Amino acid sequence: MPSIPASAEAAAPARALLELTRLTVSFATPRGTVTAARELSLTLAAGECLGVVGESGAGKSQTFLAILGLLAANGTVSGSARFQGRELVGLSPRALDRIRGAGIGMVFQDPMTSLTPHLTVGAQLLEVIARHTGLARAAAYRRALELLERVQLTDAARRMQQYPHELSGGMLQRAMIAIALSCGPQLLIADEPTTALDVTVQAQILALLADLKRERAMAMVLITHDFGAVAGVADRVAVMRNGGVVEMGTATQVLMAPREAYTRELLAATQPVARSAAAAAPGAAALSLEGVAVDFAVRRGWLRRRAHLSALSDVSLELAAGECLGVVGESGGGKSTLARAVLALRRPARGRVVWMSRDLTHLPPVEMRALRGELQMIFQDPLGSLDPRMTVGEIVAEPLAVHRPQLGRTARAAAVAAQLARVELGPALSDRYPHELSGGECQRVGIARAMILEPRLLVCDEPVSALDGPTQRQIVALLERLRRETGMSLILVSHNLSLVQRLCDRVLVLYLGRMMELAPAAALGSTPRHPYTRELLAAVPVTDPRLQPARLRLMRPGEPPSPLEPPSGCVYRTRCPHALEVCASRVPVWEEAGGDGRVACHRWRDIPGGPI
């Protein structure tokens, strides 16, 4: 594998496939004109992959939607965009239609909403093939099947008969890629193709894209906010900010030796905040979970029979006062359910949650409500967790109204102001409404609300996954500071393994609601014992373009099976490269693995260790 992609040397290609010259995209809004792209010029050679990186609102997506004529009705484009020498700006919809699909394929961010829910995946793929190639039905079908197999959609023939809601996000994104590829485009525009996906699936999709690009000599524009994605696939990188290109160069140059301060700032944000030295030696167990299991009742099939979905089974662990526990895994792994079970927001089917020697599972509601001042939570969706009809001041004050009703109006206002200052928000924000704030500000308000009662345990459910890179970093730093100042315990649920590793004392790995591994954070990174942990670690992107392509090539396709029908024995065995017969017949024991770690795997002793 070459350390520098071949086409990177060709900085100025002789004949550009796509050439943007002084492209300006603007939108007329009631509050005046908003410019998404300002006099943007760039070129893309045939077979080259350009990574376009920037924060949300930088104009990345709108620029490329504009050249495909996919702008919203209030958008206007000026300047020039030439594809194979042909001007796209001002082209009639009919002519653009021929280029879209056949010349330029597009993959969107959210595969769930990009496919029509009432048509099967196959029908939607066949429609595109029929429209752009005019193949006969049987030939089109063969072509479709071939494509779906090429994008490694398992069980392709059956998937064609299924509707979008029956497929997982990763499968749908594969189908979307197949649709985009169906007419052999010379250029593929992928707009945040992995943002809505799990970290493992992200890596799989990126590996697929890198593969396809190589195999078909297809040019690609990869729009993303994630430098890790760019490092694995892109030859050249353009960093965008406020509608302009800040820096452009080969992937190696931009990622390894950035010239611009803004690029450095973005890159720094991908490095998780290092945790400060442990504030205090963790004390006695504050929280303990004893064999906690959570079931969801679901109705299935034509007769709507009741079935139990086991979201969490047999989770036991202890958390010391002042300790920080990370919980990682893919979506559907039971992370959020665990967070809610700890706070008694979900009633466990079996087992007990004990907080400071009080059994939360059987506490009367009144006592539980009183106790909630000690146990607080921060949510994944910063805006959604704030009541849209309350001001920031009222939101932050609400816990006081519940738990300290005796507090006077001025005392309450003072407490709110103090909390806002603590989370680094100005006092002026107190009269604003959530929809007037940015995502990061919303999350700070959520943190202020949780901290105003000085909780002793803070559960954070994916606190930064909805935020931009630099904002993520700030919020993480804030959480880390608060933990240091207050000495509270912290449970950090995240699919971002590197974040959890840096911030937490110990990390719990969950898969299909079962515990796979629990280990001190440092040990988990250096000597992972469970094959699933290894897979998660391998999927974490590094921003080094000399290493990342090789890492991507090692990704194996695979997604968690349905939690309604978990595999027998070890639930991970269907994806595990080391699985033996014993893995299908017996559930592995949750055993001590030395160095304060525990693991549930039949084969952890046999698997070669060492860092990934």
Next chain:
Amino acid sequence: MDEAAHGLWRAAARRLRGDRIACVALAVLTALALVALLAPAASPWAYDSLDWQHLAQPPGLSAAHWFGTDRLGRDLFVRTLHGVRLSLLISLLASALSVGIGLAWGALAGFAGGRTDEWMMRFVDVLYSLPYLFIVIILSTLVGRGSIGVLLLAIGAIGWLTTARIVHGQTLALKERGFVEAARATGLSSAAILLRHIVPNLAGTVVVYATLTVPQMILFESFLSFLGLGVQEPQASLGNLINAGAQEMESAPWMLLAPAAFLVLLLVCLNLIGDGLRDALDPRER
């Protein structure tokens, strides 16, 4: 809670002011309501006084009766405005009643969930399936025709069912929103969550629905009065005026046209205001 809603209401009011059609409709409706309230008092005629000199008089601005008179010599201008007054009163009260019951019922059912929800909403379904005209007829024969109270009860009792269903659906959606879980994690009781977080967030939907119910209620009242089940002579409502006018349509069209024109004007205004409010409160516009 009122303070919390201010900003959004202010923004909605601003958008409403920008909606020219809704503003005109609001102005016309206000003018109409004022005229209906004040003009009959200024007129020398009462709604039930008979003018034996002018029976079935056609309208004319110079005539003693602007809108003409009916067969009994009653002034149609005064009677029509009386009808507007009564129709507005009944429809506003009935809307308030139906929205009030519907909001409470739908929000409680949706928030409680589970079996309570099932039972409460099945009850709504059962009431829905009863032929309401039949109920109104039974009610009015039991209590006596023409009682405005019965009329209100009958209209309100039907109207709340739809409100309850709409509110129920909205509550189910709101219940899953993050801020409700956040409130629970904060330690709020269910009653507090319902009152502080669910109901205020339903306000937009309910207000819009209420403005759109008022014209429905006017129409329903007119319909009942037209059938002779509603407001009784000599009381005048738009419904029974139209009913009386329809019988004289060929010989004296003004008896029909005057109340019908006011009914149409009222309905158009209310519907336009409702549409304007819906647009103004639509979160997608934000």
